[in-house]
Amino acid sequence: MPGLQPSYRSFVKRRGALVKRFDCLKFLASLVDEHMLAVTSLSTNAPFWFNVRPQGPNFFALNMGLCLPFALGLAVAFPKRKILAIDSDGSLMNDSSSLITVADVNPANLVAFVMDNGAYAFMSSTFTTRRTDLAKMAQGAGIANASTVKTLEEFSAAAKRAMESTGPTLIVAKVERDAGRVSADRSRTSGRPMREWFMEAVRRHPDYQGHR
Amino acid sequence: MDQHSVQVIIETLKEEGIDLAVTLPEEPTFALTEAMREDPFFQAVTVAGEGNGIAFCAGAALGGRRVVFVTGIAGLLVGTWALSQMGMVYGAPILILASYRGDFGDHSGIPGSQLLMFKQVAEPLLGALRVPYRVVNQKANLKRMIQEGSFACQDYSHPIVLLLSGEVLW
Amino acid sequence: MKRFDCLKLLAPMVDEHMLTVTSLSSNTAFWSDLRRKGANFFGCNMGLCIPFALGLTVAFPKRKVIALDSDGSLMVDTSSLITVADVNPPNFVVIVMDNGSYARMGSTFTTRKTDLEKIAHGAGIAKTGTVGSEEALLTAVKQALETSGPHFIVAKVEPDRVRVKGDPHRTYGRFMRECFVDAVRHHPDYQQARK
Numbered sequence: 001m002p003g004l005q006p007s008y009r010s011f012v013k014r015r016g017a018l019v020k021r022f023d024c025l026k027f028l029a030s031l032v033d034e035h036m037l038a039v040t041s042l043s044t045n046a047p048f049w050f051n052v053r054p055q056g057p058n059f060f061a062l063n064m065g066l067c068l069p070f071a072l073g074l075a076v077a078f079p080k081r082k083i084l085a086i087d088s089d090g091s092l093m094n095d096s097s098s099l100i101t102v103a104d105v106n107p108a109n110l111v112a113f114v115m116d117n118g119a120y121a122f123m124s125s126t127f128t129t130r131r132t133d134l135a136k137m138a139q140g141a142g143i144a145n146a147s148t149v150k151t152l153e154e155f156s157a158a159a160k161r162a163m164e165s166t167g168p169t170l171i172v173a174k175v176e177r178d179a180g181r182v183s184a185d186r187s188r189t190s191g192r193p194m195r196e197w198f199m200e201a202v203r204r205h206p207d208y209q210g211h212r
Numbered sequence: 213m214d215q216h217s218v219q220v221i222i223e224t225l226k227e228e229g230i231d232l233a234v235t236l237p238e239e240p241t242f243a244l245t246e247a248m249r250e251d252p253f254f255q256a257v258t259v260a261g262e263g264n265g266i267a268f269c270a271g272a273a274l275g276g277r278r279v280v281f282v283t284g285i286a287g288l289l290v291g292t293w294a295l296s297q298m299g300m301v302y303g304a305p306i307l308i309l310a311s312y313r314g315d316f317g318d319h320s321g322i323p324g325s326q327l328l329m330f331k332q333v334a335e336p337l338l339g340a341l342r343v344p345y346r347v348v349n350q351k352a353n354l355k356r357m358i359q360e361g362s363f364a365c366q367d368y369s370h371p372i373v374l375l376l377s378g379e380v381l382w
Numbered sequence: 383m384k385r386f387d388c389l390k391l392l393a394p395m396v397d398e399h400m401l402t403v404t405s406l407s408s409n410t411a412f413w414s415d416l417r418r419k420g421a422n423f424f425g426c427n428m429g430l431c432i433p434f435a436l437g438l439t440v441a442f443p444k445r446k447v448i449a450l451d452s453d454g455s456l457m458v459d460t461s462s463l464i465t466v467a468d469v470n471p472p473n474f475v476v477i478v479m480d481n482g483s484y485a486r487m488g489s490t491f492t493t494r495k496t497d498l499e500k501i502a503h504g505a506g507i508a509k510t511g512t513v514g515s516e517e518a519l520l521t522a523v524k525q526a527l528e529t530s531g532p533h534f535i536v537a538k539v540e541p542d543r544v545r546v547k548g549d550p551h552r553t554y555g556r557f558m559r560e561c562f563v564d565a566v567r568h569h570p571d572y573q574q575a576r577k
Contacts, residue, residue: 096260096463130506303556
């Protein structure tokens with residue numbers, strides 16, 4: 001693999017073949033109806049998710065540690081809809097205590113995915129590749145349905161199961177590192193403009209209880 | 213950050229006896245933290261969150277180690293609780309090199325709304341936390357700024373932040 | 383188990399060259415009463431006890447460093463356990479006094495679904511245990527102090543019924559910090575970490 005540090009090449013070899021993040025998200029989008037809400041972390045989750053599910057109530061690119069708790073908040077605001085959190089390893093590790101809060105609130109409608117590429121963007125390997133098992137931490141926090149998947153088949157089966165059952169569910173997907181920087185329409189996937197698109201979708205949502 | 217600035221920083225940190233380098237990797241300072249990781253002079257520690265990172269630095273510093281924490285504005289925001297304790301309450305001598313995201317000259321491609329927030333918040337945040345800081349944006353005085361910052365850090369016995377910007381960072 | 387009894391058992395096992403850190407909880411008042419020698423940092427605020435003590439392990443790599451944390455404090459920042467697992471210091475002993483409550487302000491998550499030992503294990507700390515009796519605590523701590531760590535022990539204790547206050551000068555703020563730094567500077571291993 002050109003352009004990768006020698007130490008990372010051997011780390012990739014040790015990890016074995018991994019599922020591609022984009023393929024996972026593409027499959028996930030096929031399970032998502034127009035009224036489900038989705039939240040992504042700051043990572044390639046954002047542009048990829050925008051690519052596969054451009055319409056609907058999506059909140060993109062939440063900064064480190066904020067994706068899961070924000071999604072939890074949405075789960076409480078929209079108790080009859082599935083809420084998808086599409087998080088990443090570095091982000092969840094920044095505030096792993098959010099797992100405890102999720103377990104305690106115990107929302108039946110929350111499905112959280114942690115796209116674990118073992119890195120912060122393009123910068124070296126992170127702890128999840130050394131000693132940390134995020135699914136195990138989630139179980140310790142009290143989320144019984146927490147598991148790790150390594151292939152697209154495993155991901156698809158786990159995602160389908162999660163969408164059809166009562167949550168909360170957490171699925172850690174061991175994904176390949178991204179080959180390059182991915183960009184998407186900034187006005188739709190970041191900051192204030194993204195927030196306005198999201199709020200517009202939320203205000204039109206049939207279950208919305210707030211101020212119109 | 214170009215290799216020349218990386219080398220000046222590393223060389224100066226060594227001269228100051230700072231041999232513990234702590235970080236949570238971020239792009240603008242990645243070249244620096246990787247170089248420190250590969251240099252056997254430094255004990256390099258990567259942390260999972262900046263909050264526990266700053267507390268870790270404080271324990272090491274009050275314990276007698278000379279430590280540098282490399283982060284960015286986002287990291288300072290996450291570490292605000294820890295900084296309030298380890299700075300204002302306990303005066304731990306931690307030298308912090310923080311990339312000044314959002315300062316003029318940041319063409320890194322992060323969305324403008326984030327950059328604006330970082331620019332508006334960074335200095336008032338440090339002011340609110342009573343952490344002395346300086347903006348370091350010229351290669352010509354980079355070495356001296358680190359020397360002076362390190363000395364102040366030990367002399368005041370307090371965290372000190374050097375906000376890296378301009379031609380030093382980009 | 384009563385927290386004070388546990389700490390009383392612990393005190394004679396900790397020699398004067400070991401370093402200790404307590405969290406903001408009655409750990410502070412009790413431990414400061416029992417521990418009169420050595421370098422001790424008292425009353426570290428929520429979420430900061432374990433990472434601060436971890437910093438001490440790299441300042442004094444040849445000495446056992448003991449963090450006396452509490453459940454509420456640890457849960458503010460469980461990510462610190464990931465950092466502990468990654469640094470992996472053999473001289474680190476974490477003892478979490480888990481009374482399942484935030485002072486007298488209601489129960490914490492450990493009385494419901496949260497298992498701190500499991501979280502620590504998931505974070506990557508191999509040597510973990512939960513104890514509910516003084517005998518088990520004694521055994522676990524003895525092993526932790528005599529073998530290579532890091533060690534993570536959860537001690538299930540009863541909530542304190544009375545508010546206990548330690549000596550405010552020795553246990554909080556600037557004077558505590560000065561006593562601590564003074565003890566650190568007189569420690570035989572001071573600034574010997576990289577030698």
